[in-house]
Amino acid sequence: MQFHLVVPGLAWPTAAFGKLPAAPPLTALPVLLGHASHAWRPAVALETWLAGEFGLNGGHTPYAHLRRLGEATNTPKDVHWLCCDPVHLHFSRDRLLLADASSLAITRAEADILMTGINETFADIGRFEAPTADRWYVALPDEPKPFFHPIADVSGRPVQLFMPEGDEVARWARLSNELEVWLYNHPVNAARQEAGQRTINGVWLWGAGPRDAPAHTPASHIQADQPFARGLARHAGIEVQAADRYREQPGTTLAIVDSLQRPALHMDSAAWLAAIEELDTNWFAPLLAALKAKQISKLRISAPGDKHFLHIEVSASGLWKFWRKPRPLDTLLASAPAPNPQNP
Template sequence: MQIQLLIPGLLWPTATLLGPAAGLALDGLAALLGRGTHSMLGFEPYDRQLARLFGLEGDALPLAALRRLGETDAPPPTDGNHWLCADPVNLSFAREHMLLQAFDDDQLPAEESAQLVAALNEVFADLGRFEACTPTRWYLRLPQASRVTLYPLDDVVGRPVKHFLPEGEDARLWQRTMNEAQIVLHNHALSRAREASGLRAVNSVWLWGAGEFERMPQAPAALVQATDPLSIGLARASQCPVATPDLASALRQDTLVVIDSLHKPAQRLDLDAWRRGLEALERDWFAPLAEALRRGRIDTLRLTAPGDRGTLVVANRRSDHWKFWRKPYAFDALLKSTAPAPITLPDAPPPTAPHTDR
C-alpha cells in the first residue's frame, strides 16, 4: 500500500535568526526524515506539481475549470463554458511597487462579495459572467476560450504585480479588463466604507487559470483526500473518489492526501499559526504514519512539500525500519540547512588607491 502526502507550506519560506520549528516536539517527522531518504529539488509552482500527480503537464493547464469543478455546486466537466478564476484582491503601493494581497473567507462577508460581483456583471455583461462560489473564490464564465497566459494568484501574493501581467495573444484584452475592474471596485461604495473603517478594500480582481483540456486527468491513487477545490476538481475530473483527509481511511488503500493547512500561514509569514498547524500535522499524520511504517502497515510513503525556494521530497519504505543506523533528523535542522547562506563580510578592508602628493 502506498500513501502520497502533498503539503504546501511545510517549508517555512524565510530564514530566521531562531529556527521556525525550534522547540516543537516533532519526533514522528524526524523519524520519517531520518529513516527514509530526503532531497531538495528545484523550485516548481505548487499547482504544476499537483497537476502532474494527475498526469497533466504544460504551461496552459485549465486550472480555473478544474477549481470550478471542485466547488460545492460544480457544473458538469463538459458544460461548454470556459472559465477564469477572478479572485478579489487588494492592491496597494509599497515604495515604488504595487503589491497584491488576497483575502481569507472570514475577511470578506458573503453579502459584500455578492454586491461587488453584481457590480462587475453590470459593467462586463458583454464579456462573460462573474460568479462567487465563496466570498473569496470568484470566477468569470466565458463563452469562448482565450489565448492568454495568466499567473496563478499564489505566485503573485506579496510580490510586485508588474512582473505577473497577462501575456500572449489576448494579453491586452485581459490587461484592460483587469484595469477596468479595478476602477469599478475601487469606486464602489463598499470599498470606500471598508477603507473608512480601517479594513482592506477589494479594489481589484486577479484573473488566472486560463487553459483548455487537452486530456483528462488520470487518477493518481484509489482515493484522493483533500479539502481545497483544485484538488477536489482534479479528483472529480479523473473520476477518482474524493474525501476529506482522514488517516484511518488513508491506511486502507493507496491514497493521495493533500493537506494545505500550512499554505496560507506560510504565505502570510504567520509564524504562530504555522507552528500550531505543524504541531497538528505531527499529532494527526507524521507520528501515526511513522508508527504505521514501523509496524509494516505501509509499503511506501512519499511526502512532497513545495516551497518558494525548492521542493522537499521524503521517501520511506517499509524496509527502512530495519536500518537502525539511520538516526532521526530534526526538522528544524533541515530548515536551517535549506536557508540561504548569510552574507559574509571580508576580514580585511578593501584596497585603497595609492596616495599621491600634488
C-alpha cells in the same frame, strides 16, 4: 502499498524568515525524519506541481476549470471558466505589487454585494460568481486566448512582470482596468478603508485553458480538501475523500493537506505550530504506525513552496535501523539552501 502525503508549507522558510520561535513538541515526525532520505529541489507552486502529477504539463493547463470543478457548489457545464480572484494592489517605491485574497479577510456579505454589482455592470462579459468569499470566477461562452500567469506566481511580486501574453491581450487588460475602477469606487471599499482594512481594489484574471485536457490519476485514492486538487481528481474520474486524517486503504494514496500553507505564506508562526501539532497527531503518528506494521511499504512526503520543494522518503524496510535517532524538523529545515535570488 505506498502513501504520498503532500504538505505545502511544511518547509518553513528559515533562510528568509529565521528560525521558528519555538520547537513544536512533535513525537512522530522526528522519528520519520530520522529514518528518511530527503532532497531540496527548485521551488514550484502547489497547483503547478499537482497538475504535473495528473499528467497536465502544458502551458495552458485549465486551472480555472479544474479549481471550479473542485468547489462545493455545482459546476455549470458548457462554459469556459476564468479565475477572477480579488486582490489588493499597492505601490512599493516604484513597483506595483499584488497581495492575494488570503490577506484580505473578505466576508461572505462583502463578496455577495460585489458579485451582484459586478454582474449588473459587466453582464456583457459573462456571469461572475464567488463560491467562496475569496475565490471568484467568471463563466464565459468562449475560451480566452491569452496566456495568464497563475496568481501564486504573482503574489508579492511586481505585477508588470506577469502581464498576459498572446492574442486579445488588450481586451482582457481593459476589463481588468474597468473592474479596478469599479471596485475602487464601491461603498464596500469605502467601508473597508474606514475600518482600516486593505481594500479589494483589483482582480487577477488567470487560469484559462481547454476544459477537455486529458488527465490521469497518480494514485488509487485521493484525499483532498483544496479545491484545485479536488477538481483534478474529479476531472481524472476518481472519487475524492476528505483530507482530515490518515485512512488505511489498499493500493496507493495521494493526500493533500494544506493546513500549513497559509500560516507559512503569512509568516504566522503561532498558527503554523498549532497546525503541525495537529498534523503530527492525525497524519504522521498513524503513518509511522502503518510503516512499522508493514501496512505501507513506502511513505513519500512532498512540500512544494515558493522558496524550495522539499521531498522526503521513508521505507518500512529501513525502520529496523534502531541506531537512527529522531531528527527534529527545525534541524532539517536549517539545511535548506539559500533561495535563488533570480526566483525570490
